[in-house]
Amino acid sequence: MPLADAITKASKVDVLIIGAGPAGVMCANALAMAGVNVRIIDQRPVKVAAGQADGIQPRTIEVLQSYGLGERLLREANQMHMAAFYNPSPSGGIERTSRAPDVTAPSARYPFEVTLHQGAIEAIFLDSMEAHGVSVERPIVPTSIELSQSEEELKDVTLKHLNPAEHQGDSEIVKAKFVLGADGAHSWVRKSLGISMDGEQTDYIWGVVDMVPDTDFPDIRCKCAVHSNNGSCMIIPRECDLVRLYIQLSDRDVVDPATGRVDKSKMGPDKLLAVAQKSFKPFEISTSSPIDWWTLYIIGQRVASKFSVNERVFIAGDACHTHSPKAGQGMNASMNDTHNLAWKLAHVLRGWSDLSLLKTYEFERRKYAQDLIDFDKKFSKLFSGKPRTEENQDGVSHEEFLEAFQTFGLFTSGIGVHYEPSAITHNQHQSCASKLIVGERMVPHVFVRAADARPYDIQDVLPSDTRFKVLVFVGNIADSSQADRVRTLADEIGRPESFYHKYGHEAPSKVFDVLSIASAKKQDVDYTGATYAAQAPEQHWSKVLLDDTDMYARVGGGGYERYGIDAQRGAIVVVRPDGYVVIVAPFERLEDVHAYFGSFMVARS
Structure with a gap:
């Protein structure tokens, strides 16, 4: 043709x-x-x-x-809240050594894996x-x-x-x-x-099998790290009644001696389960249901x-x-x-x-990937290494593994991902919001809406809609001197040469979403009287929040303290469209916010 x-x-x-x-x-x-x-x-x-x-x-x-x-x-999805750790028992087989939270990330909005x-x-x-x-x-x-x-x-x-x-x-x-x-x-x-x-392949060979287990293992619905003298296993509970087993294999199980390569035909789900059964003793594990999925892999x-x-x-x-x-x-x-x-x-x-x-x-994601590889090398070595026993004092101890599990928690949860300073991440005024780290994601916290005292997690008013979120923590606007400072800031943001209009093109509200967050209490503030930060006609009543509790004092309050922001004087916090804090500044340094956007945005013609 x-x-x-x-x-x-x-x-x-x-x-x-x-x-x-x-x-x-x-x-x-x-x-x-x-x-x-x-x-x-x-x-x-x-x-x-x-x-x-x-x-x-x-x-x-x-x-x-x-x-x-x-x-x-x-x-x-299934939620994993607890992790359990098993190690060789002096009497043979394995025994539970400890239980711990599955996630070690105190600021996580969802403190679990799914x-x-x-x-x-x-x-x-x-x-x-x-x-x-x-x-x-x-x-x-x-x-x-x-x-x-x-x-x-x-x-x-x-x-x-x-x-x-x-x-x-x-x-x-x-x-x-x-x-x-x-x-x-x-x-x-x-x-x-x-x-x-660029990188290398390890010598660790693992099998994976998804199944509905029949077992007397007491932590089958928890994430488990099992170190046995027969090899290591990991249990990942899944949706419905499914469980995933990661099973460490030896070369003799799956490597073709003639080629030195993994031969998948030498292994199947039944053989994988047989290897796991040796590692689980004295507990029993089998399945009377069809295997949902299985595979083999070598860590690279x-x-x-x-x-x-x-x-x-x-x-x-x-x-x-x-x-x-x-x-x-x-x-x-x-x-x-x-x-x-x-x-x-x-x-x-x-x-x-x-x-x-x-x-x-x-710049941002390649450094993250390199950090991930560095972590993975350490974690894989600990997980795949032989457990420490009286006969093997050079092996991995439970304390060593648990410490690594918890130390790496911020990284593995994704909560601790940090982007270094660049054209889109400026940290010169970090002290203005000392606990909102520039280059890290916006920390969740509940604030209440000034108009109706409805509580909202701050992340829910910062959707991934391609807009930059400009959070003006206006401080205590019930105080007249602070209210004057906020009005001055509002005038400056409203000028044609400000970032809001210079880089907002024909519709600034489609590029920037401006919210005001006051430290004043709900009894003292009417949203109609709250001076907001951008004199934009499209400013909506829902964009004024308070650092106060809900009507029943169940949630909210303490946000300024959590973020390290002065409750009287406030600060400007800019969050980019993917939820990361990229610049904080005092009211008097608005020109640095202008310069920040000028470093990569195109001015209105």
Whole structure:
């Protein structure tokens, strides 16, 4: 067939996403909600039905909640609140050594992990995308990508439709302004661009099996780390009655002596369960139900040498970092990659920010990936190492493992992710809000709305809607001198040369969402009299909050203290669209806020 006849069509799109795993659907949904012209393709004819990744960390729950998806996740998923630790017993077999909270992250809004199979998690995004008119196109594979030397020109990506409609060719050329490769550890996009994966493969071989257990093991519905003389296991309780077992294997179990490679045919779910049964003694574990899913893997810890090419083609998720699955980071890291990228793409496409903003994606997420690999090497070594016993004093002690489990809690939960200073993260006035760390996510806290005393978690009034949130902690506006300071600030923000109007283009409220948070009490303030920070006619009555309790004193209050903000004088706090604090400043340094936005945003023409 001549090439011309094989071409189905030529099309244009703002963002083409290759791969509909967690990273891809997170990005597609965020862009669809932002009104961006986006397409997402995948080579699989159908979505994932079972197995794969299954753990969602506390920070990622907050992220899903910011898109309006948290409630469904919590409704469908299993919650893990407690972890249990088992070690060799002096009498043989294993015994429980301790129990502890599953999450060590005091400021977590959701202080637990949730588990749900990857297909069900992806379905949450797929349904949301479809509500915004975007669906995954399957089965389609990319066959070539051509990068333009000009920033203004589009990128050509040739797609092959594996199941084309009758009387249509199977080839399509797409001109895309931006391309995202979210196509997994064997990423075609990464390989096509010649991006290397740097790192190494460990000698640890593990099996995974999802099943409904029949067992007398007392902590089967808790996250468990089991160290036995027969090897290590991890238990992850799942939705409904399912449980996932991670089972450490020896070379003789799965390695072909002739090739030195893992031979999956030497192992199956029944054999995996037999290995686990030895590690669980004196407890019994089996199943009378069909195995839901199983696989084998060797831990590989690698990071891509770069995450983008010319700030036009990006890679995310497993395409740019791979690591052990047992710390529950893979899907979380992947989705948070594209949560970081999506709003930046939207801002550039709308002309609000220049292309330099996209450089911060690699700056922020590659450092995070490297930190993740460093953590994973330590955690995998501890988890896969032999337990310390009287005969093996060089092994891993329970105390050593538990200390690492708790020490790494802020990192593994996602709560402690920290972005270093950059064009979009300025920390020169950190002391104005000493406990709101610039470069970290906005700490959750309950405030009440001035108009009706309805309590709200601050995160719920900061949705991921591509807007910068300007939180003006106006202090005690019941005091006349403070009220004067706030009025002066309001006048300055209202001027044409302020960031609000200079970078807000024709509709500043679509770029910036300004909220006022007073330290005065509900009995002393009428929202109609509360001086708000931006003299914008679209300022809504719902945008004035108070640092006070609800009507029954059950929640709220103490927010200024928790954030380290002076309750009398207040402060300005800017939160970027993905929920991270990026600059704090006193009222008298508003020019630094202007300069912050001027470092990457495009001024109104």
